[in-house]
Amino acid sequence: MTGHSTYVPKSALARWFESRLPIMGLVHSSFIAYPTPKNLNYWWTFGGIASFMLAAQIVTGVVLAMHYTPEVTMAFDSVEKIMRDVNFGWLMRYAHANGASMFFVAVYIHIFRSLYYGSYKAPREVLWILGVIIFLLMMATAFMGYVLPWGQMSFWGAKVITSLFSAIPFVGDAITIWLWGGYSVDNPTLNRFYSLHYLLPFMIAGVVVLHVWALHVSGQNNPTGVEVKSVPKDTVPFTPYATVKDAFGMVCFFILFAWFVFYVPGILGDADNYIRANPLVTPAHIVPEWYFLPFYAILRAIPSKLGGVIAMFSSIAIFLFLPWLDTSRVRSARYRPVFKIFFWVFVATGIGLGYLGSQPPEGGFVIAARILTAYYFLHLLVIIPLLGLFERPRPLPASIADSVLASRASVGARVAAE
Amino acid sequence: MPLLKSAGLSAAAIFGGVLITATVLAQQPPHAPANEVNSDGHNDPVPPRQAWSFAGPFGKFDQAQLQRGFKIYREVCSNCHSMELVAFRNLADPGGPGFSEGQVKALAADYKVKDGPNESGEMFERPGRPSDHIPWNFPNDNAARAANGGALPPDMSVLAKARGFSRGFPWFIIDAFIQYQEKGADYIVGILNGYKDPPPPSVQLQPGQYYNEYMPGHRLAMPKPLNDGQVDYPDGTPTTVQQYSKDIAAFLSWTAEPKLEERKRTGLRVMVFLILFAGLLYYTKKKVWAEVVH
Numbered sequence: 001m002t003g004h005s006t007y008v009p010k011s012a013l014a015r016w017f018e019s020r021l022p023i024m025g026l027v028h029s030s031f032i033a034y035p036t037p038k039n040l041n042y043w044w045t046f047g048g049i050a051s052f053m054l055a056a057q058i059v060t061g062v063v064l065a066m067h068y069t070p071e072v073t074m075a076f077d078s079v080e081k082i083m084r085d086v087n088f089g090w091l092m093r094y095a096h097a098n099g100a101s102m103f104f105v106a107v108y109i110h111i112f113r114s115l116y117y118g119s120y121k122a123p124r125e126v127l128w129i130l131g132v133i134i135f136l137l138m139m140a141t142a143f144m145g146y147v148l149p150w151g152q153m154s155f156w157g158a159k160v161i162t163s164l165f166s167a168i169p170f171v172g173d174a175i176t177i178w179l180w181g182g183y184s185v186d187n188p189t190l191n192r193f194y195s196l197h198y199l200l201p202f203m204i205a206g207v208v209v210l211h212v213w214a215l216h217v218s219g220q221n222n223p224t225g226v227e228v229k230s231v232p233k234d235t236v237p238f239t240p241y242a243t244v245k246d247a248f249g250m251v252c253f254f255i256l257f258a259w260f261v262f263y264v265p266g267i268l269g270d271a272d273n274y275i276r277a278n279p280l281v282t283p284a285h286i287v288p289e290w291y292f293l294p295f296y297a298i299l300r301a302i303p304s305k306l307g308g309v310i311a312m313f314s315s316i317a318i319f320l321f322l323p324w325l326d327t328s329r330v331r332s333a334r335y336r337p338v339f340k341i342f343f344w345v346f347v348a349t350g351i352g353l354g355y356l357g358s359q360p361p362e363g364g365f366v367i368a369a370r371i372l373t374a375y376y377f378l379h380l381l382v383i384i385p386l387l388g389l390f391e392r393p394r395p396l397p398a399s400i401a402d403s404v405l406a407s408r409a410s411v412g413a414r415v416a417a418e
Numbered sequence: 419m420p421l422l423k424s425a426g427l428s429a430a431a432i433f434g435g436v437l438i439t440a441t442v443l444a445q446q447p448p449h450a451p452a453n454e455v456n457s458d459g460h461n462d463p464v465p466p467r468q469a470w471s472f473a474g475p476f477g478k479f480d481q482a483q484l485q486r487g488f489k490i491y492r493e494v495c496s497n498c499h500s501m502e503l504v505a506f507r508n509l510a511d512p513g514g515p516g517f518s519e520g521q522v523k524a525l526a527a528d529y530k531v532k533d534g535p536n537e538s539g540e541m542f543e544r545p546g547r548p549s550d551h552i553p554w555n556f557p558n559d560n561a562a563r564a565a566n567g568g569a570l571p572p573d574m575s576v577l578a579k580a581r582g583f584s585r586g587f588p589w590f591i592i593d594a595f596i597q598y599q600e601k602g603a604d605y606i607v608g609i610l611n612g613y614k615d616p617p618p619p620s621v622q623l624q625p626g627q628y629y630n631e632y633m634p635g636h637r638l639a640m641p642k643p644l645n646d647g648q649v650d651y652p653d654g655t656p657t658t659v660q661q662y663s664k665d666i667a668a669f670l671s672w673t674a675e676p677k678l679e680e681r682k683r684t685g686l687r688v689m690v691f692l693i694l695f696a697g698l699l700y701y702t703k704k705k706v707w708a709e710v711v712h
Contacts, residue, residue: 027616038710039552039712077503080503080575080576081677084503084508084676090677090680090681091681091684094681138494156702169604212535236712240706241471241706241707241710242704243501243632245707246700247699247703247705248696248699248700248702248703251692251695251696252696254692255689255692255696258685258688258689258692260594261685262595262681262682262684262686262688262689263475263597263599263682263685264593264594265600265681266579266592266599268594271579271580271581271582271601271602272580274576274579274580274674275572275580284634295431311426341568349666355587367560404712405711406712408711
């Protein structure tokens with residue numbers, strides 16, 4: 001869809017540069033002339049929002065790294081020093097801690113938008129798989145970042161999650177000791193987590209470049225799920241149309257972000273993490289950050305440790321195969337009446353698992369978590385493949401332009417009728 | 419530019435409405451949520467919500483209250499609890515108790531601080547300076563344990579952020595939007611007022627344990643630290659446990675979050691800017707897309 005660049009350098013210097021490194025042409029074709037379907041709704045602004053959050057995390061993170069000390073006896077105090085003695089340190093630290101949550105909010109919306117409108121289907125499978133890889137890298141990064149303040153939940157969260165690897169048969173214990181750099185979570189663990197926490201975001205940025213590249217090869221999906229038939233009729237140039245719309249969506253998202261940073265900066269965190277890490281005192285409830293809770297619920301729902309670890313990892317890995325599990329040729333849920341219902345049930349399942357992940361693994365909570373875990377896999381492995389075979393989709397519009405005109409006409413008719 | 423003006427006005431009205439609602443809700447202790455059943459199957463009562471001057475989007479610490487709270491810390495709490503992260507100079511910082519630099523200097527000089535080694539290799543004691551952190555009564559954790567029946571009194575610097583309680587679903591979502599972030603302070607007030615002697619017959623206490631209504635599990639190694647009339651208030655504020663507990667909880671909220679006022683002040687500016695900017699972008703977007711059928 002990108003085709004040849006239509007960029008025309010305006011000055012002699014720009015012409016000279018463009019014939020040597022056509023980077024301005026690349027920017028022009030990707031962010032200015034790039035044809036974007038004209039019927040995109042605001043759910044499509046979350047890709048841009050997520051990219052911004054990545055950039056914001058890197059910027060605030062680099063500043064925090066200038067003041068942080070990755071050493072078990074000093075880490076907690078160095079974070080408090082940032083909060084107390086560094087100019088605007090409180091802002092950097094709260095923006096980074098809440099920024100992680102906001103990054104996950106944006107990415108979860110971005111993922112569910114993709115699920116609803118079938119954006120993962122051909123020809124966008126590679127684009128989708130790159131997205132799943134970004135999500136996995138984000139989870140690893142966020143987990144290691146949470147360990148750095150070296151509070152109680154940092155330490156015990158690290159202990160619980162790294163101990164999962166000990167469930168691997170035969171080599172599990174050896175792998176866990178290798179990961180820890182010793183016989184327990186200790187200074188070497190903190191050091192390597194810090195190193196990797198600094199490294200992984202740049203790997204995410206690299207995969208994001210591939211993700212955007214793949215996007216610009218296949219073009220964006222749209223709410224009808226019907227491919228662009230005619231560039232002049234179905235699309236508008238990225239700038240100014242998508243640019244200004246994305247900018248508006250982004251600033252609205254910043255309002256939510258600012259609300260958390262300035263008014264309730266601690267509400268998403270755990271009070272226990274303001275207690276220094278103590279290997280001798282186990283907190284009453286070890287709970288991960290909210291964005292891990294559904295997966296934590298799946299982990300604890302399975303009675304065997306190894307089984308729980310496998311279920312948890314496969315609950316994400318399964319998404320790598322989604323383009324082939326979904327047998328329906330129709331992309332958008334708009335034209336899939338039964339899928340639409342199952343989609344919302346799946347969303348409710350995810351939220352339900354999240355709630356159960358925050359509760360102690362006892363009694364009714366465990367039973368509920370088992371039922372929802374079973375349904376989670378049933379949805380992806382059975383319902384989605386069968387729906388494509390049995391569901392009768394609604395007729396698709398001939399093109400994006402047709403669908404836009406039809407919805408305009410129906411609005412017009414309604415107005416006329418009133 | 420009537421369009422932009424109305425955009426700005428409507429955005430400001432919406433933001434103003436949200437702020438007022440949040441302020442009102444933040445000041446007003448709502449009805450207590452249903453008691454939750456903890457993991458042992460017992461009911462852990464939720465500490466009652468207090469009205470705090472520093473709650474809500476325009477919250478500010480009450481200087482006189484912080485000064486009273488510091489007096490309680492100094493005369494009572496500091497006998498056992500440390501305050502590692504707070505330096506004397508912080509007591510004169512903006513957004514804090516508002517002591518003058520002279521007062522801080524005199525105050526610091528009242529303390530003995532261990533320093534050294536000097537030129538002859540000896541450690542020595544000298545009067546405190548404003549840059550010193552508030553020293554602890556005990557040389558190390560074990561000394562504190564030995565003097566407190568084996569229990570280590572926790573450091574108080576970030577205690578107000580290190581304590582909390584669950585209000586359950588759906589409050590953990592609602593609390594983010596009504597800006598209820600003072601659970602630590604409410605918990606501290608709850609603990610200081612939650613001692614019961616004798617304890618209810620269902621609770622068996624070991625020697626050195628005290629019954630407390632709001633402590634998870636109800637067993638606490640700290641004896642009731644504050645009693646009516648224990649600390650003098652020269653300004654005529656009532657010398658009751660209820661008043662003491664609110665004053666020390668406010669002071670500990672400040673030591674845990676010394677930049678709270680700066681944060682909320684900055685937040686207001688950021689919010690006003692973002693909402694006006696969003697309004698401008700909304701109308702720009704509308705204008706740009708006006709010609710496109712979409």
